Amino acid sequence: LMQLFRPLDLLGMVYRTIRQGLIDMEAMFRLIDTDAEIRDRPDAPPLEIRAGEVRFEHVVFGYEPERTILKDVSFTVPPGSTLAIVGHSGAGKSTIARLLFRFYDIQGGRILIDGQDIAQVRQTSLRRAIGIVPQDMVLFNDTIGFNIGYGRDDATQADIEAAARGAAIDRFIETQPLGYDTRVGERGLKLSGGEKQRVAIARTLVKDPPILILDEATSALDSRTEAAIQGVLEDVSARRTTIIVAHRLSTIVHADNIIVLEDGRIAEQGTHASLLASGGIYAQMWARQAAERMNPEAGEIAVRRS
Numbered sequence: 290l291m292q293l294f295r296p297l298d299l300l301g302m303v304y305r306t307i308r309q310g311l312i313d314m315e316a317m318f319r320l321i322d323t324d325a326e327i328r329d330r331p332d333a334p335p336l337e338i339r340a341g342e343v344r345f346e347h348v349v350f351g352y353e354p355e356r357t358i359l360k361d362v363s364f365t366v367p368p369g370s371t372l373a374i375v376g377h378s379g380a381g382k383s384t385i386a387r388l389l390f391r392f393y394d395i396q397g398g399r400i401l402i403d404g405q406d407i408a409q410v411r412q413t414s415l416r417r418a419i420g421i422v423p424q425d426m427v428l429f430n431d432t433i434g435f436n437i438g439y440g441r442d443d444a445t446q447a448d449i450e451a452a453a454r455g456a457a458i459d460r461f462i463e464t465q466p467l468g469y470d471t472r473v474g475e476r477g478l479k480l481s482g483g484e485k486q487r488v489a490i491a492r493t494l495v496k497d498p499p500i501l502i503l504d505e506a507t508s509a510l511d512s513r514t515e516a517a518i519q520g521v522l523e524d525v526s527a528r529r530t531t532i533i534v535a536h537r538l539s540t541i542v543h544a545d546n547i548i549v550l551e552d553g554r555i556a557e558q559g560t561h562a563s564l565l566a567s568g569g570i571y572a573q574m575w576a577r578q579a580a581e582r583m584n585p586e587a588g589e590i591a592v593r594r595s
């Protein structure tokens with residue numbers, strides 16, 4: 290009997306490990322179809338996407354009962370707009386993204402998409418509506434075309450190539466001897482960080498979700514690659530409701546709204562300009578990161594002063 294249980298244990302462990310990060314939740318959900326903890330109600334209807342509004346209402350959540358991570362978080366992301374979430378490490382930025390994907394159920398409040406409580410709708414329909422560009426994508430040991438088309442079951446070669454163009458990785462793929470049939474991974478083509486991110490973006494374009502979560506990489510790519518990817522991401526997020534889990538403030542200057550998380554609550558919110566003008570936490574974080582960009586040691590001084 291124990292042997293029967295072992296694979297389940299292992300799956301559970303893999304599941305728990307992967308969901309620590311926003312690593313690549315979509316890939317994971319496809320690999321492990323069974324979700325032990327979050328279940329659909331038997332009569333759960335599918336999510337009906339209209340304009341794509343995302344709304345958190347007094348959300349309370351902790352991974353463990355004795356430690357509440359989000360204490361009372363409310364915000365609305367109007368359809369097609371971009372929200373950036375900032376805050377110190379561990380403030381709960383990625384947690385908000387995980388909750389929108391319903392990785393966990395919340396302990397208080399509601400999370401709504403176009404007015405529908407995400408806990409009441411069919412999970413497959415919820416996850417179909419949300420695309421994630423993770424920090425670190427899992428590439429399958431398969432062709433580059435497969436890795437891009439993975440975003441949608443019925444993706445055609447034309448869809449894959451259009452997505453590659455949208456993510457500006459088409460030229461790179463076409464220079465490979467086998468083109469889209471080039472294998473990636475262990476024994477195939479090794480992709481750089483920037484190329485991997487482009488594959489992740491292309492995969493999202495194939496999926497074409499109305500809601501997008503961008504989990505910004507903590508470490509910067511070289512500045513040319515960074516600027517190019519930033520441009521591609523701006524195109525991808527135009528017309529979609531977008532939530533950016535932000536680490537570097539320089540990339541979110543144009544967000545429609547920015548929320549600053551602190552102690553489980555939204556401490557400040559507004560545009561880049563209004564938050565700078567109000568001279569609070571965001572303004573301090575901005576000054577510190579600007580100083581770090583100029584001179585890493587000056588950044589240290591700014592941290593100690595604040």
Ligand code: ATP
Nearest residue numbers: 309352353358376377378379380381382383384385
């Ligand atoms: P960073 O900027 O470092 O990525 P973050 O703001 O995204 O941080 P989260 O990943 O949302 O922070 O984590 C918020 C808090 O929840 C952290 O204190 C973290 O230790 C805790 N936490 C995250 N995942 C779990 C888990 N599975 N079980 C228990 N605690 C967790």
